[in-house]
Amino acid sequence: MSADFAAALLATDGRCPPGLTCWNGSAPEKRFAVYRNNVVVGLVDALADSFPVTQTLVGEDFFRAMAREFVRRTPPRSPVLALYGEGFAEFVEGFPPAAGLPYLADVARLELLRVRSFHAADARPVTQQHLDRLLADQAALPQARFALHPALFVLTSAHAVVSLWAAHQSESAALQLAGLDTTQAEAALVCRHQLEVGIYRIGPGAAGFITALQQDANLSAAAEQALTTDADVDLTATLGLLLQAGAIVGITHPRRTHP
Amino acid sequence: MIPRDTPARRATAARPRSLPARAGIGLKPEHFRAILQTRPDLGFVEIHAENYMVAGGPFHHWLTRIRERYPLSIHGVGLSIGGEDPLDETHLDRLAALLDRYQPESFSEHLAWSSHGGNFYNDLLPVAYDKTTLARVCEHIDRIQERLGRRMLLENPATYVEFAASTLSEAEFISEVVRRCDCGLLLDVNNVHVSCTNHGRDARDFLASLPLAAVGQIHLAGFASEVDSLGAPLLIDSHGAPVAEVVWALYRHALDRIGPTPTLIERDNDIPALPVLLAEAHHADRILEGLLPVVAESAVS
Structure with a gap:
């Protein structure tokens, strides 16, 4: 059951998992969207916090669209979100719409090192x-x-x-x-x-x-x-x-x- | 070596290890300095465990200093107690180390899942209230309490959907978990209001059916309002607004039944300046003080 629910959280087609009910018979899709929004927006916000200069360089709309792609492909593997963003620079490097800014991935690398330094021993x-x-x-x-x-x-x-x-x-x-x-x-x-x-x-x-x-x-x-x-x-x-x-x-x- | 005689250590030695029946606030990095500079009169502070599961740096620097001056509640958001995956023992180890380091007066987690297949979804996701889930949740809580060597509080969830597979009500499910695991209940009054509104239930009836004797802490927060596809209210547990009047009223109603209880003002989004949170905590404190029997008041004056 959680597998369907989890898959639908990161899906882009607006579907919701089977087996959901609503007391008043309203569409479960609209209610399920609250969870999808919490998950995706929360993780995109976490990336925006860690990569502020990367965001400024491309603008908020571009950054959030790029970050959403990353979140869907690479959700966190740990509940410790402070260091979420490993692999983001590599993703940026291969993200075709950002190809015009060849330095962007290295700025992201630098910002990740800054976060790691902040929390290091x-x-x-x-x-x-x-x-x-x-x-x-x-x-x-x-x-x-x-x-x-x-x-x-x-x-x-x-x-x-x-x-x-x-x-x-x-x-x-x-x-x-x-x-x-x-x-x-x-x-x-x-x-x-x-x-x-x-x-x-x-x-x-x-x-x-x-x-x-x-x-x-x-x-x-x-x-x-x-x-x-x-x-x-x-x-x-x-x-x-x-x-x-x-x-x-x-x-x-x-x-x-x-x- | 003789341990340093800090206020926290004295408190540990001198009184039962529990939070005072007063208001506290969630500790946010934005307020680290202001709290240490102004030393507000607060019952306790609460942190999200996962934010402090880092090796070193400013977060531990500030928390160490603040913890010396205030009782502490540690609130986990990542154990995925309701998850189908086995408990993440590595995460439980990190949690045990954090609790060992800061010796909080209270530890709590959620009736929810947040991980599946090794991915972490960073949200408190709903569980079906059936026998299979009940057995799994109880097994997980037993293991957590065994590993941490302490009783935990389980928080009632805010939910937006229900499952056709559920065979128990939420209150029946929670009551059974509390009975089997002998854990406490973290009564999130905002979640009660949000879930009852979202599922067409009466909040006071729902409260009455919870195991209120097990309540060890209360959470209060703000919600956001949307509507579902039929135009019925759909409330979102946003933690991004002041506590609503309807939730304050439900809080008074709950306190009338359970007596003075440590109460957290939760704010995780659109975080205001510290005095704004302190004003909400002060409001909760006044309500808590109003519960004191008259004899205690005259004894003080």
Whole structure:
């Protein structure tokens, strides 16, 4: 019985499952539509909450039509809706009406990472003093490994994904968008510091460096990776950004362990 | 290590673990800061369990601080107790961890289903009131109470359709569940009004046929009004409006029968500023105070 009911919730033909009755003999379709509306609108609203810039880029009507398609094809598999939207960027990428906005899927990817960062596990960042002690120990430095915050993510994009996102964080969005070259490749560092998720534009070398650290490479190997990607990468500045973003939550090296 | 002596811990140790017979409000992220800054006089706050089933971040930060200062009700919306699927044990584990972390005075869930075939539909969907469903609902509630190690409250639903397969009335079904599982009842007075209107029943007769002795909490909310295909009223449990006068009247009628009961003002859509919700909670508190026997009032003054 629930199978028919569930199938009709996501159907588009207005049918309702068999076996429904109404005390006054009214049409069950109209009453069943309340459930269908609750389900679809509720899930579309959940996506709209998680992907506000994606919505602004295409307009509310377009976004909701696109989100309805996604909801019908990919209903949530868990009652924990906070992270609903896995796979939405991939759906957007293959959604023909959105083909004119090649950067849209990456903006959606960035927004999903922002949500994941917001709800990720807590961890206490190391202090400047911890890092200073390590930097002073030149012999141990290359072998050191950093534990990065569970709320840290790196996204590399062939589009100006951070600029697009940032341009929608203020009232003067239209102005900032006017001069934007969306074909400029960008990378994003997403990290939560205390209660706020920060999104930072980083270069390709920094992205390679942080990704290598995240995969447990030591500093020497991560630096090599970064320099291969971008010979001009500024690793001191990248470490400074990680510290400022509260992204380093542990330092280990052969002789000492912090904290 | 000696546990920190927070107000919540003192409360846990000093009194029975139950909500006070006062008004509370649903806790919304929009109001986290305002509640901590203004410390309104509230009986309790209630959260939706699933919203806090995340690893860390601001939601836990704020809830931890608010929970230290207020009694807490945790209200699940995702166990799918009426579902044909087996209970989602992973979800039950998440719920047990949440209850363990926040030690709420009350836990409640719905007589409804929300998952089928592994998909989650994010709505409280209706069940047929027949013997098969009754057995399944009871089996699920038994398992939940066993896993959580506590008694739960089951909420009566707001429904828009009924099933030809039903052989019991809603009140008979609920009474039988409460009797077999020894669970409590979360009496949603708005749902009573909505369902009775939608199915042509008398709300006071319906209330009288519920197992009112088992009521551990009351929910009040607003509804939206539509009409069915014949033009008869079709009320939607929207949680997006103030409590209607007709529901306040039914609330007074219910309290006359069951006495002072913890009462939640539920608002999940079109959420107003905190003072608006507090005014509704204050209104419920005044009604609850009106129930106090005269002797208690003179003893206070």
